[in-house]
Amino acid sequence: MAASPTPLVELRQVGKRFPGVLANDAIDLALYPGEVHALLGENGAGKSTLLSMLAGLLRPDSGEIWLNGSAVALDSPAAARAHGIGAVPQHSSLIPTLTAAENLLLGEGRGLRRPDRQAAAARFSALCDQFGVAIDPGRLAGSLSLGEQQLTEILRALHGSRVLVLDEPTSMLTPDGAKILLAILRRATADGAAVLFITHKLDEALAVAARVTVLRHGRVAGRFGQGDERELVLEAMFGRAAESMRPGPLPPAPSHKGRGSDVLTMHVPVALSIGAGEIVGIAGIDGNGQTELAEMLAGQRAATGSIMLDGRDIAGLDVAARHRRGLRYVTDDRLGEGTVGAFPIALNLLLKRIGDAPFWRHGIARKAAMTAHADTTIAANDIRAPGAWTRVGNLSGGNVQKLVLARELEGAPRFVIYNKPTHGLDAATQAAIRRRVAAQAEGGVACLLISPDLDELLLLCDRIFVMRDGRLLGPLANDGDTRRAAAALMAG
Numbered sequence: 001m002a003a004s005p006t007p008l009v010e011l012r013q014v015g016k017r018f019p020g021v022l023a024n025d026a027i028d029l030a031l032y033p034g035e036v037h038a039l040l041g042e043n044g045a046g047k048s049t050l051l052s053m054l055a056g057l058l059r060p061d062s063g064e065i066w067l068n069g070s071a072v073a074l075d076s077p078a079a080a081r082a083h084g085i086g087a088v089p090q091h092s093s094l095i096p097t098l099t100a101a102e103n104l105l106l107g108e109g110r111g112l113r114r115p116d117r118q119a120a121a122a123r124f125s126a127l128c129d130q131f132g133v134a135i136d137p138g139r140l141a142g143s144l145s146l147g148e149q150q151l152t153e154i155l156r157a158l159h160g161s162r163v164l165v166l167d168e169p170t171s172m173l174t175p176d177g178a179k180i181l182l183a184i185l186r187r188a189t190a191d192g193a194a195v196l197f198i199t200h201k202l203d204e205a206l207a208v209a210a211r212v213t214v215l216r217h218g219r220v221a222g223r224f225g226q227g228d229e230r231e232l233v234l235e236a237m238f239g240r241a242a243e244s245m246r247p248g249p250l251p252p253a254p255s256h257k258g259r260g261s262d263v264l265t266m267h268v269p270v271a272l273s274i275g276a277g278e279i280v281g282i283a284g285i286d287g288n289g290q291t292e293l294a295e296m297l298a299g300q301r302a303a304t305g306s307i308m309l310d311g312r313d314i315a316g317l318d319v320a321a322r323h324r325r326g327l328r329y330v331t332d333d334r335l336g337e338g339t340v341g342a343f344p345i346a347l348n349l350l351l352k353r354i355g356d357a358p359f360w361r362h363g364i365a366r367k368a369a370m371t372a373h374a375d376t377t378i379a380a381n382d383i384r385a386p387g388a389w390t391r392v393g394n395l396s397g398g399n400v401q402k403l404v405l406a407r408e409l410e411g412a413p414r415f416v417i418y419n420k421p422t423h424g425l426d427a428a429t430q431a432a433i434r435r436r437v438a439a440q441a442e443g444g445v446a447c448l449l450i451s452p453d454l455d456e457l458l459l460l461c462d463r464i465f466v467m468r469d470g471r472l473l474g475p476l477a478n479d480g481d482t483r484r485a486a487a488a489l490m491a492g
Helices: 047-054 077-082 117-131 146-158 175-190 202-208 230-238 290-298 319-325 367-380 397-409 427-442 454-460 482-491
Strands: 009-018 021-031 035-040 062-067 070-072 085-088 163-167 194-199 211-216 219-225 262-267 271-275 279-283 306-309 327-330 415-419 446-450 463-468 471-477
Touching: 009 047, 021 035, 021 047, 021 062, 021 194, 021 219, 035 175, 035 202, 047 085, 047 163, 047 194, 077 085, 085 146, 117 146, 117 175, 146 163, 146 175, 175 194, 175 202, 194 202, 202 230, 211 230, 219 230, 262 446, 271 446, 279 427, 279 454, 279 482, 290 327, 290 415, 290 446, 319 327, 327 397, 367 397, 397 427, 427 446, 427 454, 446 454, 454 482, 463 482, 471 482
Parallel strands: 035 194, 035 211, 085 163, 163 194, 279 446, 279 463, 327 415, 415 446
Antiparallel strands: 009 021, 009 062, 062 070, 211 219, 262 271, 262 306, 463 471
16 A cells, blocks of 8 residues: 555654653654554664553653644553554553453443443454454453463554554564464555554564664664665664674574583473583473473472472472572563562562562661662673663663573572573574573573574574473474474474
């Protein structure tokens, strides 16, 4: 569809500042009907802040937002929805105790009227049929896989919207889920919708979008079309030699050692042992029991068998006790579970050490000790934030993940569970995290890496299992035939 001379949405010199951070600076951006426009940039470039302003969650400090040729004030999410803007944040905003269909009713301003659940289920089913999605409208949102939650959020945003704003929409999706998303976008734009597709993935942006705008440090660093050279786009994104920032996995440095004596042995009910210095991977389509297994090992779910860490059964210990023994868990839900967004960095770094000296004395917090610890951790882990007492909710996803890793790897970990540690992150941050995983193994730590990214597992792991229907299949030695074998197991 040809671009209209009047955009559905236009940002004119929009700016937003937080204490110590210029998140967006004089942003100009136009979204036309029938078009996917990609907003590209590394973590912390200001992409999510821009989404929050379009969604009515934040108000610009400067500039204007125009809709259909007129300036508007998007001073609440309800105002954004009333103007036909549907926004999907990177992290789920569904109510887990409501069904998928009931979540469709959120924000409709029904007042005291009883919700018509039957009508909501019918509307949800109609949306699923329209866009080729298979999700039971009666399932609780909390029981859906992360990918299904993401698709549910997108269907909710599409309901009654002419403008769709998606923040890292494929970060939780399997390859099949990503194909479904692309089909949804094709149908939506064919009906005249405008889509702002926010991502850090260059290949993804060039595949779905007619036009690409690159943000860097909160400013527009370049505007590109599909015919432009990717090296120019990379240079605009990172501001340094594009050759070193090519997408895809980078070799870990240093390379890790081979398997040592068993550190972790479990029968819960699946059986697995992991040796010192070994990285064991778990592949599989999301929702086959990977997170449940990780939570059982971490102590968040009851274990039905033995979990031996350094020869001692820890199945009866709680999360904090396992943490003290050296078992660490990097969750796949970095903002909802791994941190408390309303708390500052300093407190989030100590969530599993509440009450411990030297940060508390006789139950009283010692702010100076907390600040010193946070300042040291921020500097050592390249966490980009104004200071120790910055709210974690104001950080980009990449910086939140750096915080979680810093907390879990502090001290002397013996066994670390990494659950999708690089999902939703830019290429530079992914490479840094992969190197850190490899360095932990080099130091003798036993590692369990759960990832839907088979390339990541092949890059890092000594052995790979496939998880399907709650069962571990394998192991597969990481050799030249592993990709085909793993794909066959995943496909059944």
